Amino acid sequence: MSESILSLQHLHKRFGALQATNDVSLDLQQGEIHALIGPNGAGKSTLIGQIAGNIRPDEGRVYLADTEITGMSIAQRARLGLGRSFQVSSLAEPLSVMRNVMMGVQALQSHSFRFWKPVARDQQLLEPAYAALERMQLSHRAWTPVCELSHGERRQVEMACALALKPRALLLDEPMAGLGPEGSAKLTELLEALKREVPILLIEHDMEAVFRLADRISVLVSGSVIAHGDSQAIKQDPRVREAYLGDLDA
Amino acid sequence: MSNHTASSNNASQNTAAKAALAAHANSHFNRKGLVQLALLGLLLLLPVAAYFLGHTYYVNLASRITIIAMAAVGLNLAIGYGGMVSFGHAAYFGLGGYVAGISAYHAFDLTPFMSWPFTVPGSDSMLVVWLVTVLLCALLALAIGAISLRTTGVYFIMITLAFAQMIYYFANSWPTYGGQDGLPIYIRNTLPLADSSNALSYFLICFTGLVLAMAITSRLMKSRFGAALTMARLNDVRLATAGVNPYPIRLVAFVMSAVITGLAGALYADLNGFVSPAMLSWHFSGELMVIVILGGVGRLYGPLAGAVLFVMMETLLGGFTEYWQLFLGLVLLGVVLFAKHGVMGWLAGRERNE
16 A cells, blocks of 8 residues: 555545445556546546545545645645646647646746746756657647647647656546547557556546556446456456446457 | 657757747747837837927827826736736726825825824825835735636626725715815926926836836746746646646736736826826726727737727817717727737737747
8 A cells, every 4th residue: 555656545525415426445556557437427527526636525535645635726736746637638729739738847846936037948848848748759749739739639738748747646537538549549559658657547438448558447336436456357347247348348 | 669768869859849949939020020119119209209399288198198008008917918807907097096196195285194103204206106006006906806816707807896896986985085076186296317297208207117017018928927827818727737726826917917007097197187086987997998909908019009099089089079989889899890809910910829
């Protein structure tokens, strides 16, 4: 347990009569991809919200390394090293790719109440941002406005933004959504390379990608984790087959 | 690929970043620059010419345009750059005006503004007036902003309006300083090394104020703070996810915006030799907003272009008919429908994002 980078301990969240999160405990270890799967309405989004900081749990705690982050703001969590991507890319679209990525670098270096020095000539911002883009193989698009990018490229920008924070853990919300086979394959490759440095909590619908990438899988149904294990174990678990996978055989 | 990148490409990555940037930052003199230079040049040269031809009226008209443009520069920082649609900037404009008026009143009367717990005399020095204006506007905007920025959209517009109206009615019902009749400034406040009572000198003071406000805005928006403010306007979820809390960024920008508008208000009261609750009324908040939209929201020279157009229409059309605002309405309609980026967008082309 001491090696956990991210750990959720007995999270509960209730919306009126709906128990959206019911005693969920999860952890993310160094060097792994931990996938979280579950059918629509299983409470994945609510759980992500509690990790990322836009939803407060009713009970339970969230730790990033040894720091409790349960009550922290989104921005505080980000500065502590929690990077995330969104189901629908959330970027400043009129701005260039660089401007988007540079913001994370800026947040990490100091507070943003610096009023004088122009960012456009600030190598302290430009170089780390450019390096993050190179890691995501997107440096050739550095000065392109985000609104001119494809779906897959936007996803890469989001990941570069997360990397700019020098993250300790990554939270990726359906990164394969809407990518198509080619983009999906490319991203799978990038994630495989990435996980050696940063452990990834992956929420994903694309089963092929999950079974290929994930070291461990947790299955969320009606707010509870009903199964937990490696891909073989999950594929064979009768409760999972019943609740979620249906007649999938692979 | 990661091994390769990590070991051998550090140096070339550095130069690549610089090259990308150099190509990017290489801005040439263009139509936009020409329009901006013409606008600022004419605003400076025409009043100087008018003064030496003996038309003091036009010098004062130019001062009026300049001051209103400066107030709009302040509002543009909130609306255009920060995405905070304040419908209460008259509060700061009027506060600046009342600081100038009340200070001059006590200096003229030789009575103290307050005598307990310590004595605060009036002052006829513009430097003192401006300093007090900066402090009071910053405090007021900090309080109003701290509450208003908890809301967004229509609620933000309404709550800023509500605060400004509270101050308007307060000034209206405070008989010591004229109440609804306003307060005259018998002798214009003074500035070292300048004869502020001279129309041209006073215009040059105002012009300097406008240019400084624009230069500061420009520099500010290129800084790290400006980058964060831009991101707060475009996508505040992204800003938070990148590790910057949007609220304090917005609040500081709101305060700066209010201070610029407040200083314009102090200049305006001294120009007219008079301050009244009209400077605090929601009509003026609306006019400032119209000016920002006319000129081009979020454009550095937008407030200036908007103020020129607005005051010109008011002066020229207002001479023919008291219903001149009918024509203002038509022009505004035309701008909103056909030139979304305002007069500056129309004259100088669209702004390019980086």
